[in-house]
Amino acid sequence: MKKTTTALVAGVLAALPFAGFAQDSSDPIVIPIHNWSSQIVMSNVVGQIFEANGNNVEFVTTDSQAVYESVRLGDVTLEMEVWEGAFGASFRAAMEKGGIVDVGDHDAVTREDWWYPMWTKDACPGLPDWKALNECAALFTTAETGDKGRYLDGPVDWLKHGAERVEALDMNFTVVNAGSAAALWAAIGAAEADKTPIVVFNWTPNFAEAVWPGEFVEFPEWVEGCDKDPAVGPNPNALYDCGNPAKGYMKKAAWEGMQEKWPSAYSILEQISFTNPQIAQMAKMVDIDEMEPEEAAEVWLEENKDVWSAWVN
Amino acid sequence: MSDATTQAPAEIATLSRPRGAVLLVCIAIFLTALQYTGLLPAALHRLPEALVPNFADWLDAIFNFVKDDLGLLVLTRWLTEILQWFLDVTGNLFYGKRRWPNIGPIPWTAIAAAAAVLGYYLGGWKMASLAAATFIWTALVGQWSIAMQTMSVLVIAAPSAFVIGLSLGIAAWKSPAFDRGLKPVLSVLQTLPFFTYLLPAVIFFKVGPTAGAVATTIYAIPPMILMTTLGLQKVSPEVVEAGHMSGCTKLQLLRHVYLPSARTEILVGVNQVIMLCLAMVVLTAFIGMPGLGAKLLAMMGSFKLGRSFEIGITIVLLAVTLDRMSKAWVAKQPEHFERGTPWWQRHFMLVIGTAAFVFFCIVAQFFELASEIGRRQSLSMGKEMDVAIKWFLNIEWVKASTHFMRAFVNVQILIPFRNFLLSIPTPAVILLVTAFALWLGGRRQAITAAIFFSLVALSGWWDRSMITLYSVISAVSLAMLLGLPIAILAARSEKWSKRMLLVCDTAQTFPSFIYLIPAIMLFGITDIAVIFSILIFAMVPLIRYTIEGLRTVPLEVIEAAEMSGATRMQRLIKVELPLALPTMAVGFNQAIMFAFFMVIIAAFIGTQDLGQELQRTLAGTDLGKNFVLGICVSLMALTFDLTILKWSSDRKRLLGLGE
Numbered sequence: 001m002k003k004t005t006t007a008l009v010a011g012v013l014a015a016l017p018f019a020g021f022a023q024d025s026s027d028p029i030v031i032p033i034h035n036w037s038s039q040i041v042m043s044n045v046v047g048q049i050f051e052a053n054g055n056n057v058e059f060v061t062t063d064s065q066a067v068y069e070s071v072r073l074g075d076v077t078l079e080m081e082v083w084e085g086a087f088g089a090s091f092r093a094a095m096e097k098g099g100i101v102d103v104g105d106h107d108a109v110t111r112e113d114w115w116y117p118m119w120t121k122d123a124c125p126g127l128p129d130w131k132a133l134n135e136c137a138a139l140f141t142t143a144e145t146g147d148k149g150r151y152l153d154g155p156v157d158w159l160k161h162g163a164e165r166v167e168a169l170d171m172n173f174t175v176v177n178a179g180s181a182a183a184l185w186a187a188i189g190a191a192e193a194d195k196t197p198i199v200v201f202n203w204t205p206n207f208a209e210a211v212w213p214g215e216f217v218e219f220p221e222w223v224e225g226c227d228k229d230p231a232v233g234p235n236p237n238a239l240y241d242c243g244n245p246a247k248g249y250m251k252k253a254a255w256e257g258m259q260e261k262w263p264s265a266y267s268i269l270e271q272i273s274f275t276n277p278q279i280a281q282m283a284k285m286v287d288i289d290e291m292e293p294e295e296a297a298e299v300w301l302e303e304n305k306d307v308w309s310a311w312v313n
Numbered sequence: 314m315s316d317a318t319t320q321a322p323a324e325i326a327t328l329s330r331p332r333g334a335v336l337l338v339c340i341a342i343f344l345t346a347l348q349y350t351g352l353l354p355a356a357l358h359r360l361p362e363a364l365v366p367n368f369a370d371w372l373d374a375i376f377n378f379v380k381d382d383l384g385l386l387v388l389t390r391w392l393t394e395i396l397q398w399f400l401d402v403t404g405n406l407f408y409g410k411r412r413w414p415n416i417g418p419i420p421w422t423a424i425a426a427a428a429a430v431l432g433y434y435l436g437g438w439k440m441a442s443l444a445a446a447t448f449i450w451t452a453l454v455g456q457w458s459i460a461m462q463t464m465s466v467l468v469i470a471a472p473s474a475f476v477i478g479l480s481l482g483i484a485a486w487k488s489p490a491f492d493r494g495l496k497p498v499l500s501v502l503q504t505l506p507f508f509t510y511l512l513p514a515v516i517f518f519k520v521g522p523t524a525g526a527v528a529t530t531i532y533a534i535p536p537m538i539l540m541t542t543l544g545l546q547k548v549s550p551e552v553v554e555a556g557h558m559s560g561c562t563k564l565q566l567l568r569h570v571y572l573p574s575a576r577t578e579i580l581v582g583v584n585q586v587i588m589l590c591l592a593m594v595v596l597t598a599f600i601g602m603p604g605l606g607a608k609l610l611a612m613m614g615s616f617k618l619g620r621s622f623e624i625g626i627t628i629v630l631l632a633v634t635l636d637r638m639s640k641a642w643v644a645k646q647p648e649h650f651e652r653g654t655p656w657w658q659r660h661f662m663l664v665i666g667t668a669a670f671v672f673f674c675i676v677a678q679f680f681e682l683a684s685e686i687g688r689r690q691s692l693s694m695g696k697e698m699d700v701a702i703k704w705f706l707n708i709e710w711v712k713a714s715t716h717f718m719r720a721f722v723n724v725q726i727l728i729p730f731r732n733f734l735l736s737i738p739t740p741a742v743i744l745l746v747t748a749f750a751l752w753l754g755g756r757r758q759a760i761t762a763a764i765f766f767s768l769v770a771l772s773g774w775w776d777r778s779m780i781t782l783y784s785v786i787s788a789v790s791l792a793m794l795l796g797l798p799i800a801i802l803a804a805r806s807e808k809w810s811k812r813m814l815l816v817c818d819t820a821q822t823f824p825s826f827i828y829l830i831p832a833i834m835l836f837g838i839t840d841i842a843v844i845f846s847i848l849i850f851a852m853v854p855l856i857r858y859t860i861e862g863l864r865t866v867p868l869e870v871i872e873a874a875e876m877s878g879a880t881r882m883q884r885l886i887k888v889e890l891p892l893a894l895p896t897m898a899v900g901f902n903q904a905i906m907f908a909f910f911m912v913i914i915a916a917f918i919g920t921q922d923l924g925q926e927l928q929r930t931l932a933g934t935d936l937g938k939n940f941v942l943g944i945c946v947s948l949m950a951l952t953f954d955l956t957i958l959k960w961s962s963d964r965k966r967l968l969g970l971g972e
Contacts, residue, residue: 030521032520033607035607035610035611035613035614036611036614036615037611037614037615040611060520060521060522060601060603061598061601061602061603061607061610062520062521062599062600062601063599063600063931065931066511066512066515066520066599066600066931067520069515069516070515070519070520073516073519075519075520075521076520142719142837143716143719143720143723143724143839144719144723144724144728144837144839152838155919155925155928156921156925156929157925157928157929176838176919177838177919177921178838178918178919179838179915179916179917179918179919179920179925179928180917180918180919181614182613182614182616182829182830182917183829183833183838183917183918183919185614185615185616186616186829186830186833186834187833187834187837187838189616189703189834190706190833190834190835190837193703193706193707194707207615207616211616286615287615287617290696
């Protein structure tokens with residue numbers, strides 16, 4: 001008697017998924033947190049949406065490059081900000097190894113290029129044109145670069161090809177690589193004190209726009225193939241003789257097992273899409289208004305009900 | 314020479330060593346001269362690419378085999394589950410993570426009160442106020458919950474390191490064969506850059522607090538093993554004899570005779586474990602360690618100097634408190650009571666501590682502020698500190714002097730030195746290092762040095778290794794120029810020695826990441842900023858050991874010098890410094906080790922060395938390369954370590970200074 005009951009229960013349970021009662025697992029969805037504020041707030045926003053959906057959520061702090069290996073292994077469930085420029089390579093490498101899926105793009109576009117804070121323009125009024133920048137090269141000299149201007153590029157592993165561009169466009173600049181984003185901010189912060197002209201690698205959306213208003217340098221516009229075919233771009237004999245694409249993607253990525261394990265959370269994730277102003281606002285809440293990220297997420301959800309309710313249904 | 318003539322066998326060794334060294338240096342100079350005149354074949358300048366073995370791919374293959382085919386991953390993932398359970402429990406107790414037993418978080422007042430009572434028990438009122446002040450500060454600046462996230466991992470990692478270290482230490486003491494096998498592993502572990510620990514920790518133990526706990530534990534184990542073995546070896550035969558006579562079994566002998574007798578060394582090991590655990594707080598944030606480190610990185614990412622500084626202060630306070638407490642525990646002798654003393658009297662402090670803890674737990678139920686202080690009520694001074702830092706950096710003379718240093722030290726000295734080092738042919742560098750090892754250490758050290766540096770050349774990362782070496786040498790030389798005079802001055806009085814040592818403790822536990830930002834703001838993204846940040850860190854052991862060495866010169870010797878009418882300067886140069894030199898050499902060695910550690914972190918400023926490449930491997934796909942790079946750093950560091958320590962112990966024996 002007892003045996004038959006057990007068998008029956010087991011049978012019913014096994015049949016449940018087919019009966020259309022597919023339910024999210026009660027295991028926590030693990031959301032990674034990196035070291036820049038917009039990403040932290042966005043992750044908290046998404047986490048709170050999932051919690052409202054009845055999921056369990058857990059956050060884990062990780063390095064923004066190392067995270068892709070963890071998503072692949074399923075230790076981390078998703079990644080909210082995959083930047084084309086900064087993380088495209090790591091993301092593609094993980095895709096090739098398998099275990100990670102592309103869950104679509106945000107509305108937000110990303111741009112990464114040579115950038116200067118507004119006070120630089122006072123000293124070199126021809127900006128943002130790159131030729132004007134080149135004529136002002138003397139303003140950007142440092143003790144180490146001699147009579148050439150210094151352009152502070154991102155870390156070498158971001159592969160921004162600053163040196164190649166300087167050569168391709170025959171610019172009067174020397175490229176120095178910073179070791180981290182924090183190093184770039186420190187350099188801008190140091191220049192801010194007496195408004196020393198400075199040109200550095202920067203990207204949008206990020207917090208720096210709110211702290212130091214500035215502009216991107218306008219290089220010859222990006223043409224497809226500029227990085228592969230020397231004939232493309234103003235210099236017929238060189239690669240990288242254009243600016244970066246002004247509209248890079250920002251993707252969402254997830255562990256490939258997520259759809260099966262948390263189907264309803266996954267379908268929400270597919271719908272989620274943030275815009276540039278929304279991301280800037282999230283960064284501002286933490287970086288300027290000094291809120292804690294969790295608080296900022298609550299406030300954002302409160303203020304933008306119409307935005308996220310569309311994703312949930 | 315007079316020493317050497319008295320000992321015939323030693324004579325041959327001491328005479329031939331300098332000669333051998335000179336010979337090697339001559340060959341090196343000859344090779345370099347050939348290179349400069351363009352006569353040296355390219356293959357002798359740098360190892361041709363084709364001859365570089367593909368270590369990285371081989372290691373990857375071995376690694377994948379062990380991980381998947383031998384099923385190591387399954388085993389470690391199973392261990393991860395267990396570890397996760399423990400971390401969930403402490404996570405719940407310390408910061409209210411929603412897991413079993415679901416009773417946390419413990420109110421901050423209760424923890425502060427319990428810590429104060431413990432402080433009083435270990436070291437009186439002073440220690441009590443230090444402990445209480447630390448926790449109250451943490452709560453008041455609004456860092457309580459992140460500090461507790463850190464603590465929730467450390468209270469698992471530190472005891473694990475203690476237990477594993479103690480067991481391995483006992484095993485190494487029991488079996489000399491095991492000891493011989495373990496020693497080299499420990500040396501490599503102690504010199505391996507932390508980035509090399511992080512990646513395997515993530516893969517085997519899952520990103521998050523588990524990987525953080527494992528990396529911290531592994532990092533903290535080596536000194537515990539060494540101290541345990543040392544303590545057990547020192548137990549005097551009489552005590553053991555007494556144990557035997559009272560009929561102890563083997564286990565009883567260990568539990569009741571050996572371990573209590575080695576108490577002091579074991580507790581010093583505990584102290585080291587705690588300090589190393591705290592040193593890893595920020596670094597492990599890269600692989601998911603929550604809390605102070607993660608917050609610090611986020612603050613640095615958005616250029617909030619003041620608040621990064623506050624987090625640094627919290628870490629230092631925690632470290633100093635735990636350090637002082639554990640040291641007080643070393644000094645405290647076990648209390649003994651008369652037979653028949655009631656239980657509460659024997660454990661009076663425990664009763665008081667528990668009472669205070671329970672009292673505040675109850676109070677916290679009624680007053681919210683006693684249980685938690687949020688960001689809004691906190692007294693953070695982050696913004697004000699930002700202003701102060703920027704003000705300092707904008708002072709005219711500060712700017713003028715940093716500009717001078719950039720224009721002179723960087724352009725005239727550092728960059729030419731780097732270029733020179735890069736221009737020397739590979740075999741010449743190997744010969745120079747071998748000569749150094751032969752001169753200071755001996756033949757064995759010389760052979761090791763030659764093998765180690767040849768391996769670095771074989772790894773294919775020679776140029777980057779040389780840049781790493783250049784940063785280390787420059788920073789340590791500058792640290793000596795600055796640190797030795799400071800230490801010699803401080804060593805003249807007891808009071809100043811103590812103050813200086815406190816500064817050293819602070820500098821050592823202050824998260825090194827925070828130095829990086831001011832270094833960049835002062836010197837820009839240049840070699841000098843890199844060297845400046847290494848320098849601060851490397852000066853600590855130099856100062857500490859120099860003070861130590863000078864303060865422990867036997868009093869009789871000093872008196873003898875004074876009686877023979879030596880001036881203060883003569884006494885210092887002819888008597889104190891020579892006697893302190895072996896101890897100072899240990900400090901010098903530590904400085905080099907610290908510099909090798911810090912040079913990797915300095916990659917965050919912007920370098921072209923091994924650290925930068927290591928940082929790139931964090932993306933997680935190049936485990937083999939990560940390991941090769943780590944070993945390069947380790948081999949170079951070990952070469953210096955072995956040579957200098959050999960010299961120091963030889964010298965000590967010669968001077969009759971124990972060991």
